[in-house]
Amino acid sequence: MKVARFYAPGDLRVEDADEPAPGPDEIKIRVHNTSTCGTDLKIFRHGHHHIDPPRVIGHEIAGEVVEAGSDVSGWVPGDRVQVIAAIPCGECRQCRRGFPTICPNQLSMGYHFDGGFAEYMIVPHRVLRVDGVNRIPDGVSYAEASVAEPLACVLNGQTFARVGDGDVVVVVGAGPIGCLHVRLARARGASAVYLVELNRRRLDMAAGLVKPDAAICGAEVDPVAAILELTGGDGADVVITAAAAGKAQEDALKMTARRGRISFFGGLPKDNPIIACDSNLVHYRELTIYGANGSSPEHNRQALELISTGKVRVDDLITHHLPLPEVLRAIDIVSSGEAIKVTIEPGATGAA
Template structure:
């Protein structure tokens, strides 16, 4: 089989490998498509602190179960499935309180173990979620990125009364916009970015107002409006202190992703407004919810897709994703 392998930072190859055999409790998926995430590029460039090399990358993928390991249900062969990349132990403290995404021995498919930019991949049977026919192949790999938005919004508990501000109109920010509007019916969603084309995608995804803070400070653009819910989907160290300053009293702020660089936030700025701060990593069993939203048309993943290329053109696809944010949002890799 052909697999995309990062042998070491900067070295990406399309490699011929043996087809894997599913271990006990696992299923093997014949992959139909996968989609590129920023973290895949970070592994390629050596900027992901969790990656281990060599690695078959890819954690957003879907396909058809074609084999099962011992103890897995053979009746599942032939199922169309999306794969949750979060592999947890099930018994540590985080797992016991419903937070397997921060398991003490967490492994992520495509980061700690081989992933889905390949013709075949194996995963625990419980991580392979059946897809209804209402979700077409063309967008089925996008279940996973929407689980990131599902996770942070589950913490933030949006309401129809909220005025939401989303920093960043990249793929993660856009999934948040769609979930805020489609699932929670938030009355007003504002998106800030510095790329006009991305702001256009935000409007297409349901944003009520888009702001370009490339030359004008965001505080000036907001003209005194105080968001009650803020999601940082850009994760620059300067954003959190600004978000705290702009937020309404009693606001909730959610952080998606992380930067290794420090930022400075005073206790006074948080406690004086009694701001609630939430962080989110990956997803904690959000696949069923997202599959339901997608099947019912509450979210529209196709609005994020700008490019589709075959797996053989992986370096071109990764380069477009990395270097052309004006034209590129989500890139789908067709496999089988």
């Protein structure tokens, strides 16, 4: 079979590998779709401290069960499944408290275990024991199901920040995560959703799909002034920074309404994680700042339900479908910003 293995920064190889066999407590799936993520680009460029190369990467996974180990129950060949990316231990204090997204023992598909850029892969017992394999609902394609994982992360962030009925929401960043934030905020009852992005081309492409109430190009206007004008000077109830930029987080403090909430959804580069925080804005306006880190198995199940019921549409966000041998082209497309979402189809032979 073919796999895409990461060896070192800049060295991602499509190569032949033996088809894996599941252990007694594992399942084997035929991968139908593994969608790409900005993290895949970061791994390709810089590596990752949790990856011990060579490693098959890819963590937004949907496929079909082809074999279940002798000790596995509940899964049979032909079952259509989506696999979580972040794997909590299920046993630590945070997991027992119901906070699996901050499990200190968390492992990840495509990092600690071989991921989905492969024709076949093994779902390890570590995933099965935390109920991290989900049935894909009828009517949901494998490609759509592969987007459940990033949607689950978005759901975690918005649930934590209490996005709900009547909120005015600002999403900063018009990549795939930003697009999902816009759509989920609408599904959760936001009265208005504004999208902010520096790159005019990316903004126009995203806005054409997700239709925010206003699309603001931060390279052309001051986004803080624009949001204050749109809100009559009040600011937004919720600001979500879906961009790895300190300036976005600093601006969020200035465009949030009194008693508003800020979700620092996009992490900052590890060599430059410090921002200038006007503490008086937080103090006098009684602002709340939330972090957002990954998703839980339950968030993944809920994301599939949101897709299945049509509350959050994702199919039109997948702008490119590529076969596994073109994974490097997929990385280039993600880097260029010309796509919203790129999905890899390991069994496919052509590109779209």
